[in-house]
Amino acid sequence: MSESQPLPQPAPNSSRSAFIIFTVMIVLALAGLAAFLVLNRDNGEEAVETDTDLIDEVGAVIDPPQPLTDFTFAANNGQPLQLSDLRGRYVLLYFGFTYCPDFCPTTMLTFRQIKARLGERADDFAFVLVSVDPQRDTPEVLDAYVRRFDETFIALQGNEAELERIRADFNLYYEVVPLRDSPGEYTVDHLASKFLIDPEGRLIRIYSFTDGAAAMTADLLEEIEG
Numbered sequence: 001m002s003e004s005q006p007l008p009q010p011a012p013n014s015s016r017s018a019f020i021i022f023t024v025m026i027v028l029a030l031a032g033l034a035a036f037l038v039l040n041r042d043n044g045e046e047a048v049e050t051d052t053d054l055i056d057e058v059g060a061v062i063d064p065p066q067p068l069t070d071f072t073f074a075a076n077n078g079q080p081l082q083l084s085d086l087r088g089r090y091v092l093l094y095f096g097f098t099y100c101p102d103f104c105p106t107t108m109l110t111f112r113q114i115k116a117r118l119g120e121r122a123d124d125f126a127f128v129l130v131s132v133d134p135q136r137d138t139p140e141v142l143d144a145y146v147r148r149f150d151e152t153f154i155a156l157q158g159n160e161a162e163l164e165r166i167r168a169d170f171n172l173y174y175e176v177v178p179l180r181d182s183p184g185e186y187t188v189d190h191l192a193s194k195f196l197i198d199p200e201g202r203l204i205r206i207y208s209f210t211d212g213a214a215a216m217t218a219d220l221l222e223e224i225e226g
Contacts, residue, residue, distance in 0.1 A: 058212075058215040058219050059196070059205040059219050060206045062202075062205065065198060065200075065204045066169070066204075067201070068083065068169050068197065068203055069165055071083050071165060073130065073156035073157055073159065075154060075155070075156055076139050076140075076142040076154065076155040077143065084201060086128075086201075087200065089124055090196060090198060090224070091126045091128055091195075091196070092127050092128065092194060092195070092196055093130060093196075094111070094130070095158075095172060095174065096130075096190060098133070098137050103209060107194065107209070108148075110216070111150070114220070118220065118221070127150065127154065128155070128156065129153065129155045129156070130155075130158050130163075132174035132188055132190050134158045134159050137158075139157055142155035143155065173189075174191070175188065175190075194206070194216075
């Protein structure tokens with residue numbers, strides 16, 4: 001009886017391999033196109049908003065306007081800044097942090113779009129980010145962050161004592177959450193509302209995260225023009 005011979009190995013299926021390679025190339029090309037479109041939008045051009053964005057009512061009206069506790073934080077220029085220093089202008093204020101992966105950069109882009117839509121009336125507004133991550137968000141870090149969106153934006157380094165003083169005014173919520181897969185690292189859960197403060201330093205509107213730039217701008221212009 002002769003020795004058994006090894007079974008012949010099948011030849012590679014070149015057609016199937018070519019199809020797989022072609023499919024991978026198409027997927028990579030589509031992913032690259034999607035990334036390009038997102039970056040192009042984020043680098044200064046406004047996201048497209050439909051007319052329906054202007055139809056729905058936006059912003060919860062605070063009536064009567066709510067007086068706010070004055071506060072002092074370190075600004076991104078390294079100098080202390082009080083809320084009362086911004087009297088005479090409307091203030092669009094948001095609580096967030098620079099390591100935020102989603103809500104915060106989206107809100108900063110919304111602020112940039114609103115400023116562009118306001119045109120000459122943009123000088124009537126201050127756009128302010130108050131950090132709820134004072135440990136990492138130094139004035140230098142905040143300055144680099146907001147300048148990515150607009151050089152006139154103001155960023156303030158929160159501190160626990162001052163944030164606690166104004167917690168009730170804004171129903172402020174934030175919580176440090178350790179990252180289980182990254183020992184020593186953390187994120188911060190926080191509210192995503194945007195607050196409109198009038199030139200007298202009173203809270204007059206609260207906008208939700210989903211309120212878009214077009215609808216908010218229309219509401220702001222209506223407020224200014226009475």
